[in-house]
Amino acid sequence: MHRLAVLACLLIASVCLASGSAAAKKLPEGVSLEEFTEILKRAAGSDVPAQAGIGGFVAKVRGIDVGWIEGKVEGKTAETLVGEAIDLMKIMCDESSLQLSAVTRQALDGVRLLRQSFSCRVFGPITQYNEALVVEDGDRFQIFYNGGLGEQRDTIAKVGDDIVAVLVDTYR
Numbered sequence: 001m002h003r004l005a006v007l008a009c010l011l012i013a014s015v016c017l018a019s020g021s022a023a024a025k026k027l028p029e030g031v032s033l034e035e036f037t038e039i040l041k042r043a044a045g046s047d048v049p050a051q052a053g054i055g056g057f058v059a060k061v062r063g064i065d066v067g068w069i070e071g072k073v074e075g076k077t078a079e080t081l082v083g084e085a086i087d088l089m090k091i092m093c094d095e096s097s098l099q100l101s102a103v104t105r106q107a108l109d110g111v112r113l114l115r116q117s118f119s120c121r122v123f124g125p126i127t128q129y130n131e132a133l134v135v136e137d138g139d140r141f142q143i144f145y146n147g148g149l150g151e152q153r154d155t156i157a158k159v160g161d162d163i164v165a166v167l168v169d170t171y172r
Contacts, residue, residue: 025108025109025110025171026137027139033057043159043163044062044159053068055069061159064148064152065148066145070143071140073139076141078105078114079103082103082115086100086116089118089145092122094121098119101118108167109172111137111171113135115132115133116131119150127150130147132144132146133164
């Protein structure tokens, strides 16, 4: 009888663990302009006008450019996605002036969040500062592209922090 009770407990525990891991959060299949605007509203604390952009959406948050795309991972790692995002944003950079940050990673409930930034000179003394926030769940990804002039660095980082806070709240 004791063995039967132990086996029953183990069975119940394994079912609970299996259902808990199956309940991991996933990114939505598609995000509308209204849903994107709501994410930014939560991050900025006020309404943020957004519009359709090339392959996604764009907006200005506190004077900072924010772009956003989503898609299927198609075998790419989160590190590859963040690298591609950075490569896209640094097209105008003088490569000799490029300063990349380390990639920060945060595991949430079924979702991984990666963040990387860079600064570079784009023309004479003019610098830019950008960062990529990549959220992926193994099947889908979302990328936030935040950026502006180098003197806006603190504001860009703050906008990124606020978006990260919304993502953590959504996917923890």
